[in-house]
Amino acid sequence: MKTIGTAEKGRRPLYEEVAHRLSHMVDDGTFRPGEKVPSIRAMSTRLQVSVNTVKTAYGMLEDRRVIEARPQSGYYVCARLPALPTEPDARRPLLGAAAVESGAMVSRIMRDVNDPDRVQFGAAIPDPRLLPSEKLSRIMAAEMRRTKDHGTGYAMGMGLPKLRQQIARHMLKAGVTLAPDEILITSGASEAVSLAMKVLCRPGDTVAIGAPVYFNFLQMFRDMGLKVLEVPSSPVDGIHLDALERALSRNRVSACLQVTNFNNPLGVSLSEEKKRDLVALLKRYRVPLVEDDINGDIAFDGIRPGVCKAHDDNGMVILCSSFSKTLAPGYRIGWMAPGRFAERVQRLKMVSTLATATPTQLAVAEFLANGGYEHHLRRLRRTCADRVAAMGEMVGDTFPEGTRVTRPKGGFTLWVEMPETVDSMKLYTTLETQGITVAPGSLFSTGDSFHNYLRLNAAPFTPETRWALEAVGEAACGLV
Amino acid sequence: MKTIGTAEKGRRPLYEEVAHRLSHMVDDGTFRPGEKVPSIRAMSTRLQVSVNTVKTAYGMLEDRRVIEARPQSGYYVCARLPALPTEPDARRPLLGAAAVESGAMVSRIMRDVNDPDRVQFGAAIPDPRLLPSEKLSRIMAAEMRRTKDHGTGYAMGMGLPKLRQQIARHMLKAGVTLAPDEILITSGASEAVSLAMKVLCRPGDTVAIGAPVYFNFLQMFRDMGLKVLEVPSSPVDGIHLDALERALSRNRVSACLQVTNFNNPLGVSLSEEKKRDLVALLKRYRVPLVEDDINGDIAFDGIRPGVCKAHDDNGMVILCSSFSKTLAPGYRIGWMAPGRFAERVQRLKMVSTLATATPTQLAVAEFLANGGYEHHLRRLRRTCADRVAAMGEMVGDTFPEGTRVTRPKGGFTLWVEMPETVDSMKLYTTLETQGITVAPGSLFSTGDSFHNYLRLNAAPFTPETRWALEAVGEAACGLV
Known part of the structure; x- marks a missing residue:
């Protein structure tokens, strides 16, 4: 066996040579997408280089998405993915603060999304088969038996104390220390974000948000009479802080709303450093941050990312989250840590929904305490990671060049960014007749920047639904 | 036995003489408050007058609140009640449209109301012991087992179809025909009314409402930046339509909000004729009506009163209700029939709470279908009637002259109207230290008209809590 040490020493750093070799073996089909590559130790022996050299090389190949680590299993060849979506130009002029137009399309999509006879790539709803539904319902029944009034009484004020304690404990993993009394239980993260926006903004005010924007937020802004300042966001590292700063310096902004982890729709998280910078920047401009962390528990590598709230030293960050993506959308259990706005938020909740349903609070609290939430998350994360990878690969295979x-x-x-000529609204209509729902990119902005984009929900993607994604790809090809 | 026929014929109509006799027997203690009086037939035999004459006499005595009919049981001597609260003068000048002041007191009361260690005469919450809690929780568990995803999925759009069907069927008793598709499930009647107001009003707009006003409505108006036009309401027949018309002719009013049956706090219902007149009046001024019917199912005489919505021929009435007063406040199941505003209301719900919790919808739907809701209501009505009567009587005995x-x-x-000098806020504070909560009258208006009034929740009033009401009376006497 020719070793790197003898043959090519000196020409480039050893770790680069190792990376090059493995990359080549992937290109020539020695290792095919999805297959396991030799472990670091085995490769070190095979190439007669140090373990650290191989580690560095494998790290580089991970960054380049040639291979990927799977926890407790080793390294695998990545799916052959198409390129990343076009990076927005952070220096291009911002869209002005804009009003949000008609919600007719959103209403139609929400109706389609409710139709059990459709394949649902549209809404960002977890696959019901991945949720611990039966266990949750058994827990709920047991908790109601144990409760004096069987859960028929109001859970007034901030919500069920036990649930707030469990959330406070759970969020320690995200590096944030919250007292149970700082947490208010809401009817899903939707109500949390909606309450936050109502407390921070008056009709006519302007909100800054990274674009593309989760479409339900745009509809919320519309119904509240707010203007939107869309700040370009990168699919690699999230909202552009320089663009945000420019926006803040030129506009009177009442609040900034941001999904900080596994952003909807970009899937990107802000690095911990960027989270700190975002909080500092907004603090400088005295603009409150509404932080949406609904996906924080679904990190594929199993490491719970942090939250901006952890860097908040003056109560200006309102953290919002829910268990709709991980446990049960239909339970409508969300929560928020409203910081200095707690009193106003609580009063606003009191005059709108008064309290959150007690039985579902009981069930989630007990599931967090003794139901094996972490164990459930491990399975959920793995499945989501597999489906996202498989779906991305298939998009590469079936979508237009x-x-x-x-x-x-x-x-x-x-x-998904399709060629310029593919109109995602037309695609939506074509697919509608085939019983397939996607979320067209046009919904994710007040402008026209994303007319050729799509958001796909990978959660329901399984071998059985491959035909449906194939149909999406074919329909897109027909529109080029 | 001397008969009326021989002794006093000709001096006054026979039925008046019968009424006078019975009234005298009540006064001299022959029949004491709460005791049964002879049946119509027995009295007819005893006084040798026709059954019809006795019927007429008993009717007069009912009107005068000397006796009362109890369904399937006969006639009883009424509790000795103090006089009715002062009738507001419908001709007095209206308060101008007013902004709502601080909600600090309301927040404090809502906190106290949540305290299980207090005797709760404050909030209008049903006594948990009167609710079918155990049955509901058993039904919920069974329904979740029967449902494919165990109730973890969203009940999107308008809410669970089965629940909407059951509500439509139930509301036929109130004389209104609603299609299930006209009904939207909400997180309690609070969310229903709040959605309605948000759709109908913009900040700065004016709302007309009968005064005294349920205090949470005032807080809602405050948080929405609305002005309130308080229209005097009579404890005998409800909102004064002539005063309302005057208000409408002089102000630009965006909506009228009214609790039409067993109004909170007055307890009065609009007659069917007045309901029709109210709808017609508002139609003439093109002002939508938000009708709150949360107490409609708790009619003491067992006859379900009608709703204004039944007289609505152009979709301008938004009917709101819930099961919080009759089944389970903590389930947060309310509903609304938004008429011509359906689409906007639904979209607003989508961007605030998105959907209502599924498990509690399942439970209420099945309880309505097969749980014996009517049977439950019969018991609930009877108990509430008894407690209201007993509490009213005791107020007469223990409160200031x-x-x-x-x-x-x-x-x-x-x-309860106390003497002018009794300040209900002071009374509240005095009682707070004794672990008793009442709702001070000042909360029920933007003005000062009700500073010497109280709203008392009779639902928790039992022989065991008599001491607490006695303490309220004593405290009030101390403040005269």
Whole structure:
């Protein structure tokens, strides 16, 4: 066996040579997408280089998405993915603060999304088969038996104390220390974000948000009479802080709303450093941050990312989350840590929904305490990671030439950029007749930047639904 | 036995003479409050007058609140009640449209109301011991087992179809024909009313409402930046339509909000004729009506009163209700029939709470279908009627001289007018230290008209809590 040491020493750093070799073996089909590559130790022996050299090389190949680590299993060849979506130009002029137009399309999509006879790549809803539904319902029944009034009474004020304690404990993993009394239980993260926006903004005010924007937020802004300032976001590292700063310096902004982890739709997380910088920047401009962390628990590598709230030293960050993506969308259990706005948020909740349903609070609290939430998350993360990878690969195989797609490291949505000529609304209509729902890119902005984009929910993607994605790809090819 | 026929014929109509006799027997203690009086037939035999004459006499005595009919049981001597609260002068000048002041007191009361260690005469919450809690929780568990995803999925769109069907069927009793598709499930009646107001009003707009006003509505108006036009309401027949018309002719009013049956806090219902007139009046001024019917199912005489919505021929009435007063406040199951505003209401719900919790919808739907809701209501009505009567009587016995109290025919709240000098806020504070919560009258208006009033929740009033009401009376006497 020719070793690197003898043959090519000196020409380039050893770790690069190792990376090159393995990359070549992937290209020539020695190792095919999805197959395991030799372990670091085996490769070190085989190439007669140090373990550290191989480690560095494998790290480089991970960054380049040639191979990927799977926890407790080793390294695998990545799916052959198309390129990343086009990076937005952070220096291009911002769209002005814009009003949001008609929600007719969103209403239609929400109706389609509710139709059990459709294949649902549209809404970002978890696959019901991945949820611990039976266990949750058994826990709920047991908790109601144990409760004096069987859960028929109000859970007034901030919500069920036990649930708030469990959330506080769970969030320690995200590096944030919250007292149970700082947490308010809401009817899903939707209500949390909606309450936050209502407390922070008056009609006519302007909100800054990374674009593309989760479409339900745009509809919320519309119904509240708010203007939107869309700040370009990169599929690699999220919202452009320089663009945000420019926006803040030129506009009177009442709040900034941001999905900080596994962003919807981009799938990207802000690095911990960027989270700190974002908080500092907004603090400088005295703009409150509404942080949406609904996907934070679905990190594919199993490492719970942090939250901006951890860097908040003056109560200006309102952290919002829910168990809709990980446990039960239909339970409507969300929560928020409203910081300095707690009193106003609580009062606003009191005059709108008064309280959150008690039985579902009981069930989630007990599931967090003794139901094996972490164990469940491990399975959920693995499945989502597999489906996201497989779906991304298939998009590369079946979508028109030139299609680009994100590589999310958590959550379960893919953001797909198709060739300029493919109109995603037309695609939606074509697919509608075939019983397939996707989320057209046009919904994710007040402008026209994303007319050739799609958001796909990978959660329901299984071998059985491959035909449906194939149909999406074919329909897209027909529109080039 | 001397008969009326021989002794006093000709001096006054026979039925008046019968009424006079019985009234005298009540006064001299022959029949004491709460005791049964002879049946119509027995009295007819005894006084040798026709059955019809006795019927007429008993009817007069009912009107005068000397006796009362109890369904399937006969006639009883009424509790000795103090006078009715002062009738507001419908001709007095209206308060101008006013902004709502601080909600600090309401927040404090809502906190106290959540405290299980207090005797709760404050919030209008049903006594948990009167609710079919165990049955509901058993039904919920069974329904979740029967449902494919165990109730973890979203009940999107308008809400669970089965629940909407059951509500449509139930509301036929109130004389209104609603299609299930006209009904939207909400997180309690609170969310229903809040959605309605948000769709109808913009900040700065004016809302007309009968005064005294349920305090949470005032807080809602405050948080929405609305002005309130308080229209005087009579404890005998509800909102004064002539005053309302004057208000409408002089102000630009965006909506009228009214609790039409067993109004909170007055306990009064609009007659069917008045309901029709109210709808017609508002139609003439093109003002939508938000009708709150949360107490409609708790009519003491068992006859379900009608709703304004039944007279709505152009979709301008938004009917709101819930099962919080009759089944389970903590389930957060309300509903609304938004008429012509359906699409906007639905979209607003989508961007605030998205959907209502599925498990509690399943439970209420099945309880309505097969759980014996009517049977439950019969028991609930009877108990509420007894408690309201007993509490009203005790108010007469223990409160300061000159106190007046309503005679609600449904629901479970009493509206108490104390002498002018008794300040209800002071009373609240005094009682707070004794672990007793009441709702001070000042909360029910933007003005000062009700500073010497109280709303009492009669639902938790039992022989065991008599001491607490006695303490309220004593405290009030101390403040004269």
